[in-house]
Amino acid sequence: MSTTKNLLVELFVEELPPKALKKLGEAFSAALANSLKNAGLAPATASVTAYASPRRLAAHVTEVAAVAADKPVAQKLMPVAVGLDAAGNATPALLKKLAALGADASVVASLRRENDGKADVLFFDSLAKGATLAEGLQKAIEAALAALPIPKVMTYQLQDGWSSVNFVRPAHGLVALHGSDVVPVAVLGLNAGRETRGHRFEAAVDPVVFGNADEYAAKLATDGAVIASFAERRAEIARQLEAAAAQAGGKPIDDDALLDEVTALVERPNVLIGQFEQEFLAVPQECLILTMKANQKYFPLLDATGKLTNKFLVVSNISPEDASAVIGGNERVVRPRLADAKFFFDQDRKKSLMDRIPGLSKVVYHNKLGTQGERTERVAAIARAIANELCDVELAHKVNEAALLSKTDLLTDMVGEFPELQGIMGRYYALNDGLRPDVADAIEDHYKPRFAGDSLPRNLVGTVVALADKLETLVGMFGIGQIPTGDRDPFALRRHALGVIRMLAESNLNLPIDKLFNCVFAQFNGIEGFQLNINALYDFIYDRLAGNLREQGYTAQEVDAVVSPQPKRLGDIPKRLAAVRAFAALPEAAALAAANKRVSNILKKLPIWPQADIDNALLVEAAEISLYAALSNVVPQADIAFNTGDYTESLQALAALRAPVDAFFDDVMVNAEDPALRANRLGLLAKLHAAMNQIADISKLSA
Known part of the structure; x- marks a missing residue:
């Protein structure tokens, strides 16, 4: 050992x-x-x-x-009948095999015999020398x-x-x-x-x-003046940043990716304070922050209100006694960067966003879907249609203006230099042009949510334009066959779908998703080669919704029950989930879920889904008369609660159906020989199915 x-x-x-x-x-x-x-x-x-x-x-x-340590090795050789002759001596085949393993006839007597389920087999046990x-x-x-x-x-x-x-x-x-x-x-x-x-x-x-x-x-x-540990070096930089920021009367910008990158650039960090001329603060702070972070790896300093100051922190890799030369050098280097940003900002403001609209017709969006100009026309038309669905004429004017201007900042020098500022610069230029603040905000916000956990648009104008933009992208890309596969999603369609889901669910807008898509489909008429599989698009949206809800902590059964019927008004989803969770806790829930599953299986096998029409005269069995009476009593109660938005009360009203449903399946032959009786009973089941699945498919709660 x-x-x-x-x-x-x-x-x-x-x-x-x-x-x-x-x-x-x-x-x-x-x-x-x-x-x-x-x-x-x-x-x-x-x-x-x-x-x-x-x-x-x-x-x-x-x-x-x-x-x-040496390792025991068990080597399977061959069946006993092949390796040993009738006298128990090794056959030539066994000797050849042992020689290949570095052994000879002396080990034959110690070979282990074991049955592998078919025959007795010889095994050679040895020790492999440890490396x-x-x-x-x-x-x-x-x-x-x-x-x-x-x-x-x-x-x-x-x-x-x-x-x-x-x-x-x-x-x-x-x-x-x-x-x-x-x-x-x-x-x-x-x-x-x-x-x-x-x-x-x-x-x-x-x-x-x-x-x-x-x-x-x-x-x-x-001896080496190197902090070898990445984590320790990162923590030391963070400590020095906080100390230097406090000394300078500000706070460093919070950016984990930048902190990781700077940690990877220095072996022994030394944080220094630099500054630039106040005049540069007239440029939008997002531009200055981005150029300092991206090009110089500096940490801009913010004041207590989150506003950029004219000071920044440099993480140096050297610690001279007099750091003035290092600080001065960094200040000289950053000045031209800030001057470029100021130049871009000043030049861009000489031309209004409205005057840039014609330029979008020269920018290709996608070779099958036309230019950015054609795209913004589609987005504007969709946004107007959504505003009309909300019966808001003034909103329609605002979203039309915001949508038409939403991509114009792509033609500015600032966004050409810093694509990350698209939308952000559009808002600044819109305000400079004298546009209404909610329209300017919408130009920035129509990209939101940009990532998981990002904020939603700050007003209704932005929400409508963001919906229009994302829906146009989804329908357009699905229509030309650019559907995400595996890890590939070059047009970020999953993120767009989640953005639509979040806006509809969290804003609780009265916008059923089927009506929204109808607003979008019309804008793609006449585009050559455009073929949309609507069902595939719906499945894509609801798959994203289901995944998002599971991440929020809902169980797979709860999510499946609510999402599988593909409810059109996503703002109702939280209430439906709460109702399903409350229903599942009832003692009657398991039996009703199992019964609902049985009803669904019966009705699915029929060539045509039956109408929920019931002839009282054909109700002959006591159990079916009792079920019909219970339905006649429960359905109006459930409908009243449903129509007032009390989904929990609506589902819980169904608990009264447990006994009559159980009795029906115990005592009544659904597939009666008499066609009229059979049709009437199937109609009764269709009525039961409709009542039980108005809020969710509760059969999914069945184990």
Whole structure:
């Protein structure tokens, strides 16, 4: 039994892609540790610590053995009848098989016999030598490098001038320590040692030499001026950002992706405060924030009200005694960026959004669906139709104006430079043109919700235009066959569908989805090659709805009961779900759900769904007379509650049907020989089915 020690592996490289560094570090350590565990060199309980800095990937694994334990191996040979002759001696076939396994006739007597269900079979039991750490680690490092989620590899020559290797960046050093011992492994043309390089400019010692695996992080920090842990470096940056912001009298912008990227750019962070001229604050703050974040990786500072100040935070990779030169350099670099944003803003305002509308006819939206100009005409027509459904003439004028202008900011210099600002800049330019605030807001908000959890449009004008825009996209793309498959969804149709669902459900607008789609279908008449499978589109919408409701915590049965009938008014969905949940808690629920399922199965088998017409004279059995009487009493109560929007009361009224329904199925033959009796009983079931499924398909609650 070999003694276990902790293991350290570090690959020292040139600067890694910052947006990928966090994943690269996690993937490298996880793959390395898993390989060691699978080889029996580390227990399943071994602790794994990942390190990742701009110039290194490393992993520390505890309890790693020098040699893996031998493993018992059971090798199935052949049936006894084939391997042994009548005298029990080994046949030539058995001897040949044993020789291939490195054994001879001396092991024949110890071969194990076991029945495999067909015949007695010979098994050769042996011990496989456990892998040495050098063997196992070599394979583990190679496997870990091969499994890295590398965005793009590069090919570079090794020092011999002949050989070349492929990796994300040129590698210059390899550390592999088991306790204090170097493990003799090699990868990417590098032999393992105990030395690495620290900070490019501020390392106290070069090279940094490790005495053992456990001093890695501490020695790299003291001798190398590098915080090796991505998580620790990120936390230190966040701490310094807060401290510097407090000193400057503001708060740093909250952006996890930017914090991750900056963490991947520096080895020992030093946060500094810079500033720019007040005059730039006349430019919309979204533009300034975006250019500072995207181009310079700065953290803009906001005041207590969330308004941008003229100060920003720089995360530097050096810590000079006098930081004024670093701060001044960053201030000089950011000034031209801000000046560009101001120039774009000033130039864009010289031309109104209304004057830009003709330009949309020169921008292709989709080669099968025409230009952006044609698209905005469709969106405007859909928005007007929705406003008419809401019987609001003034709204129709506003949504028409907002829809026609909604894409015009795509033609501005600012959005050309920063596509992320589409809609946002449209609102600023609309206000500059003197348009009504709710119309300007709608130009920005018609993209909402842009992502899961995003806010909805802030007013009705924005909601209607957003609905029109998303519905036009869904119908248009489905009509030309651009339907999402698997992970592919290039036109974000799933997000558009969820946006429609959220707006209809959370705004509780009286807009049935079938009427909405009728407003949309008419706008695609005459488009060559346009063929819409309406049922596929409805299924797509309701699948998204079901998934969204399950994420909110509703059970699969509750969601299925409410969504499978495809209710047209999505604003009612929360009330329907609440009603189903309350109904399911009743003692009568299980029996009624089972009965409803039975009724559905009977009626589905019929060539034509029967009318709920009942002739009293043909009600002959006591149980069917009783069921009809119960329905006559319950249905009006349920309908009154349904029509007033009290879905819970409407469903609970059905509880009174349990006894008569049970009696009906116990005592009445539905498929009577007399056609008139049979038709009357099927009509009674159709009436029962309609009453029970007005709010949800309660058969889905049946186990």
